[in-house]
Amino acid sequence: MQFQLSEEHLMIQKAARDFANTECLPGVIERDEHxxxxxxxxxxxxxxxxxxxxxxPDYGGSGMDTVSYVLAMEEISKVDASxxxxxxxxxxxxxxxxxxxxNEEQKKKYLTPLAQGQKDGELYIGAFLLxxxxxxxxxxxxxxxxxxxxxxxxxxxxxxxxxxGSSASVYLVMAQTDVAKGPKGINVFIVEKAWPGVTxxxxxxxxxxxxxxxxxxxxxxxxxxxxxxxxxxGFGFTFAMKTLSGGRIGIAxxxxxxxxxxxxxxxxxxxxxxxxxxEIMHHQAIQFKLADMATRxxxxxxLCLKAAWEKDNGIDYTLSSSMAxxxxxxxxxxxxxxxxxxxxxxxxxxxxxVERLMRDAKITQIYEGTSEVQRIVISxxxxx
Ligand code: CAA
Numbered sequence: 533m534q535f536q537l538s539e540e541h542l543m544i545q546k547a548a549r550d551f552a553n554t555e556c557l558p559g560v561i562e563r564d565e566h567x568x569x570x571x572x573x574x575x576x577x578x579x580x581x582x583x584x585x586x587x588x589p590d591y592g593g594s595g596m597d598t599v600s601y602v603l604a605m606e607e608i609s610k611v612d613a614s615x616x617x618x619x620x621x622x623x624x625x626x627x628x629x630x631x632x633x634x635n636e637e638q639k640k641k642y643l644t645p646l647a648q649g650q651k652d653g654e655l656y657i658g659a660f661l662l663x664x665x666x667x668x669x670x671x672x673x674x675x676x677x678x679x680x681x682x683x684x685x686x687x688x689x690x691x692x693x694x695x696x697g698s699s700a701s702v703y704l705v706m707a708q709t710d711v712a713k714g715p716k717g718i719n720v721f722i723v724e725k726a727w728p729g730v731t732x733x734x735x736x737x738x739x740x741x742x743x744x745x746x747x748x749x750x751x752x753x754x755x756x757x758x759x760x761x762x763x764x765x766g767f768g769f770t771f772a773m774k775t776l777s778g779g780r781i782g783i784a785x786x787x788x789x790x791x792x793x794x795x796x797x798x799x800x801x802x803x804x805x806x807x808x809x810x811e812i813m814h815h816q817a818i819q820f821k822l823a824d825m826a827t828r829x830x831x832x833x834x835l836c837l838k839a840a841w842e843k844d845n846g847i848d849y850t851l852s853s854s855m856a857x858x859x860x861x862x863x864x865x866x867x868x869x870x871x872x873x874x875x876x877x878x879x880x881x882x883x884x885x886v887e888r889l890m891r892d893a894k895i896t897q898i899y900e901g902t903s904e905v906q907r908i909v910i911s912x913x914x915x916x
Contacts, residue, residue: 537603544600548607551580556612561882563614563743567735569699570615570743575655577608577619583657584647587627591639593647598778598840602785606833609789610796613892614743616789617899618657620782621695622646625900626658626704629775630722633763642702642722651701659700660779661691661723661749662772668692669905672715672769678707678756685709685721685761687729687754693899697747698732701725705751706768718768722760729754740891777850779900781839784856787864787896788832794864794871794889795825801875801884818874825867832860851913858906861896868893 537545555573563570577583585601587593601623609616630643645651646658667673676689687707694703703723710717723730733748763771799822802813812818835856842849868890872879879886897903 537599541600541603544596545603545607547580548582548604549610551577551582552608552611556608556615560612560743561885561888563612564888565742565882567737567742569745570612570618571655571699573612573615574618574649574657574699577615578649578655582608582619583622583649584627584643585623587631587643587647591631591647592644593627593631598781598843599837602781602788602836602840605782605785606789606792606836609786610793612743613786613790613889614741616786617695617741617744617783617895618699620779620786621660622649622657624782625660625775625779626702628778629660629704629720629771630762632774633767633771634722637759638722638762646702655699656701657696657699658702658704659694659696659749660775661694661703661705662776663692663694665690665692665748669902671772672718674706674708674718676705676707676751677711678709678719678721680709681755683758685719685756685758687721687723687751687756690748690750692748693736694747694749695744695899697749698735698745703730703749704762706772709765713766715769716766718772719765720762720768720771721756722762723751723754723756727754727756738895740888740893740895742891776900777853778843780853780857780906781836781843781849783896783900784832784836784839784853784860787857787860787893788829788836790889790893790896791825791829791832791860791864791867794868794886794893795822795829797884797886797889798822798825798871798874801878805875812874821870821874825870828863828867832856832863835859851910854901854906854909854913857896857901858903858910861893861903864893864896865890 581594584593585596589595645656678685705723709719729752731750736746839852839856871886878884
């Protein structure tokens, strides 16, 4: 067993840390306050090759492994989780899904610019459209329909809570082609935002990750060419589940980063803030909080890296990615709340960053499968 990172992994980790501190930290409070999408940061992240980290260089990607992705996600999420969710969706839900299951034409046309995060110098990213007003955790209850019209499908319906909703150029849309077949009647389509009949709803005004653009997207008689269906007829739900297994490693790493960022700030603050005649780090009440934070963060990191290692080594990672996500996201919520507590009143104001990290942590227990959904996946795996 090997617990050391390679030289290459350390280099990627450092590049991500430097990027987060020089490019994401300036302006993070203002972007959060004004819900400003971090376009400039995403364009620069694309230049670093981090928008298609795991995609093969044959399709414009960086050809890195999932362990590298976890390391980069942690570093960027320590500073700005609105940047990292955009990165995560583009990498593991959109690009991975296309590379694993798309055909050659689909990969050349869509994956190459997605992996590079740009096309002709303009931002080019993707979004994953599974959730609906009445199909969140209950994802098989899709109401969006795609009617087979011969050489095209006619797409109608509405999707909710879509990350990168207005900034994406390409959507992967799950839709029902045959209700009678249940989950086996769901397909997945590549849909371009610019096509007639696609409407982007208003931006959601959120508690956290306020820089990321979350929208509902509606489809009215959108003509989707036959060649834009991914995989065989009826593959859509399996596509969604398999893709989400990898996505959950990304969100687990995001939660890990939020927890680490909050912990590092609490640790630094405890060394300079004095109370009762000494730095608060000398009080056992604070020491025990820091000890628990460090322990839970390390356990989260190991779960994330194990899931990533399994994915890189062709081992089924459905169970480990759900374990990593539920544990890391609950850790992020707990650690960030305790980090606010360590800061006292200062933790409650924006300049000290930890209140934002606490707000950002909450979504990691909800998106890409709530903690309850992760427990369904885990219990089914251990009880079968
Ligand atoms: N891999 C392959 N196939 C899978 C699978 C997996 N991981 N999980 C389920 N399936 C298959 C099942 O085998 C089943 O097929 P059969 O009928 O042939 O056996 C079929 O899919 C239906 O599965 P279930 O019977 O298990 O379905 P269920 O209704 O009990 O639901 C669930 C299971 C785990 C709760 C699932 O619905 C789920 O994961 N829900 C959460 C959805 C989710 O994560 N949404 C996130 C939205 S995306 C997002 O948040 C992105 C963002 O913007 C940040």
